Structures are given as C-alpha cells and as structure tokens.
Amino acid sequence: HLQLVESGGSSVQSGGSLTLSCAASGDTYSNYCMGWFRQAPGKEREGLAAIDIDGDTSYAHSVLGRFTISRDNAQNTLYLQMNSLKPEDTAMYYCAADSSRFFQGFYGGTWSAWGQGTQVTVSS
Numbered sequence: 848h849l850q851l852v853e854s855g856g857s858s859v860q861s862g863g864s865l866t867l868s869c870a871a872s873g874d875t876y877s878n879y880c881m882g883w884f885r886q887a888p889g890k891e892r893e894g895l896a897a898i899d900i901d902g903d904t905s906y907a908h909s910v911l912g913r914f915t916i917s918r919d920n921a922q923n924t925l926y927l928q929m930n931s932l933k934p935e936d937t938a939m940y941y942c943a944a945d946s947s948r949f950f951q952g953f954y955g956g957t958w959s960a961w962g963q964g965t966q967v968t969v970s971s
C-alpha cells in the first residue's frame with residue numbers, strides 16, 4: 848500500500864510560483880498513475896493534473912498552461928510546479944495514487960492512496 852506525504856505549500860502573492868512535492872513509500876511507486884487534487888473550503892475536490900506510468904500527463908482546464916506535473920521514479924517523488932498563481936488557487940492540495948497505472952480520469956479512476964494535504968494560500 849502506497850503512503851504519500853505532501854510538502855511545499857505556502858502563502859504567496861498573486862502571480863507567484865510554488866512547487867509542491869509528494870514523497871511516496873511503501874510500494875512500487877513507478878507502478879502507479881499519480882495525480883494532484885485540491886479542495887477549497889465549501890467546494891468539492893477538484894482534480895488538477897495526472898501523470899501515468901509512461902509519463903503522459905493530463906490537466907484540468909483551470910490549470911492548463913500554468914501548472915506542470917512531473918515525477919521522479921528514482922526518488923519516489925511527485926511534483927507540481929505552479930506558476931501564475933491566482934487567489935482562486937487557494938486550497939488544500941493533495942497528491943493521490945491510482946493503481947490503474949494509466950489515467951482513468953480524475954473522477955473515474957481508482958485513487959486508492961491519498962496524502963494528508965498541504966495548504967496553498969494566494970493573496971491578491
């Protein structure tokens with residue numbers, strides 16, 4: 848069973864950048880499709896980006912062109928580079944793992960492992 852721990856969340860001003868990290872342990876990380884999600888207070892959880900075992904990526908429209916997902920299988924780490932941050936990006940950010948290996952959708956996949964989250968706050 849994969850365990851995930853996010854880090855890198857912070858408070859930044861609008862237009863700034865952040866890189867989130869997600870350290871994985873407990874199973875063969877390279878066998879999982881990985882994703883980033885976020886949830887703001889009072890809102891539903893939103894899928895943002897995913898990367899499958901071949902390195903193919905998928906993005907939500909809301910972050911396309913601003914966020915970049917990547918993975919380092921040697922370091923068992925997932926990243927989310929976030930640029931041009933906006934106040935509406937304020938949320939708790941979570942990484943997740945899907946044992947399906949290939950992206951099945953943010954809501955159609957089997958996201959079986961989740962981290963505890965890291966807070967991102969963007970001020971105007």
